[in-house]
Amino acid sequence: MTLVSPCCRAALTGDGLKCSACGTAYVAQDGIPVLIDPKFRASPLFEENDRRYRDGKVPWTYDRTAPEVQKYEMLIDAVSAALPSRAAAIGDVGCSLGVLTEKLCELSDDVAAVDLSPSAVARVKQRLGAKALLAAASATALPWPDASLDVVLMSDGLVSWKLDEAMKLAALGEAKRVLKPGGRALFMDYLTPRRHHELLDPVRAVFSVERVVYLGDRLWYVTESALRAFKGTAPYDFFAESLKWASAMKAVSSLAGPAGSKHLCAVAKKPLRVEQEHTPRSVLDGDAAH
Numbered sequence: 001m002t003l004v005s006p007c008c009r010a011a012l013t014g015d016g017l018k019c020s021a022c023g024t025a026y027v028a029q030d031g032i033p034v035l036i037d038p039k040f041r042a043s044p045l046f047e048e049n050d051r052r053y054r055d056g057k058v059p060w061t062y063d064r065t066a067p068e069v070q071k072y073e074m075l076i077d078a079v080s081a082a083l084p085s086r087a088a089a090i091g092d093v094g095c096s097l098g099v100l101t102e103k104l105c106e107l108s109d110d111v112a113a114v115d116l117s118p119s120a121v122a123r124v125k126q127r128l129g130a131k132a133l134l135a136a137a138s139a140t141a142l143p144w145p146d147a148s149l150d151v152v153l154m155s156d157g158l159v160s161w162k163l164d165e166a167m168k169l170a171a172l173g174e175a176k177r178v179l180k181p182g183g184r185a186l187f188m189d190y191l192t193p194r195r196h197h198e199l200l201d202p203v204r205a206v207f208s209v210e211r212v213v214y215l216g217d218r219l220w221y222v223t224e225s226a227l228r229a230f231k232g233t234a235p236y237d238f239f240a241e242s243l244k245w246a247s248a249m250k251a252v253s254s255l256a257g258p259a260g261s262k263h264l265c266a267v268a269k270k271p272l273r274v275e276q277e278h279t280p281r282s283v284l285d286g287d288a289a290h
Ligand SMILES: C[S@@+](CC[C@H](N)C(=O)[O-])C[C@H]1O[C@@H](n2cnc3c(N)ncnc32)[C@H](O)[C@@H]1O
Pocket: 049, 060, 062, 093, 094, 095, 096, 097, 099, 100, 114, 115, 116, 117, 120, 137, 138, 139, 140, 154, 155, 156, 157, 160, 161
């Protein structure tokens, strides 16, 4: 896997920070290439997102609560099922501090990861060294070549990034572009059931969805909110981290079908041949005119 410019998807020259096609100059921060459009980099949204990671801050607790552990198990199972071999390439988009990226490195020798926050990616570098190819980049303009990945993940995720509809579609288009034909994309988000469609509708607009996995964790979250007054005590921690409790609750919650889940994951496949997609007539006519 190599990095390309997000503007033209062309080789990066010299110090690896200049687009060989249009000359756009990118920067590096703490040894991490920041392959983000210079205008976007100057925006309050970018600054606000990065600030959450500065000075050692941890914006989310990822791997401790039981549903988070179950979430990672589900993702790792789905990635393992989709990977042809250890040489297969995986891309982790929105990698944050690299908790998931680290698990992916156990499955493949070719893992690339990006996050919008250069401060977060710098900390992934401390965690993983050269095990993963790292860059700061936006999901809406990925710095990876066309058809270069076997699996791409957008976990917490497409909806939580608060992109407008056009940007959400741009991120989905990028996921499709970087996948090899036949490759899989995994879109995981955490939503109340009446909002599941905010993930599923745009994914279905771009991909054919093979299956949706529902984590069955809603009862756990309902119970957790009732116990929140005890946060910081040993009994609360015991509940929050107990996989036994979480599995028992999952069995009950799953009886409600999708309504019993907050985490859900759409597993989508890029068609093997372009003709399998329903290309709009106007696009084909436009192509013929060139
Ligand atoms: C909740 S964390 C995801 C953690 C990780 N993927 C996981 O499942 O454990 C969300 C991350 O998305 C990043 N992010 C926000 N907007 C993004 C964008 N447009 N492109 C890429 N990453 C983005 C944030 O900086 C943050 O680190």
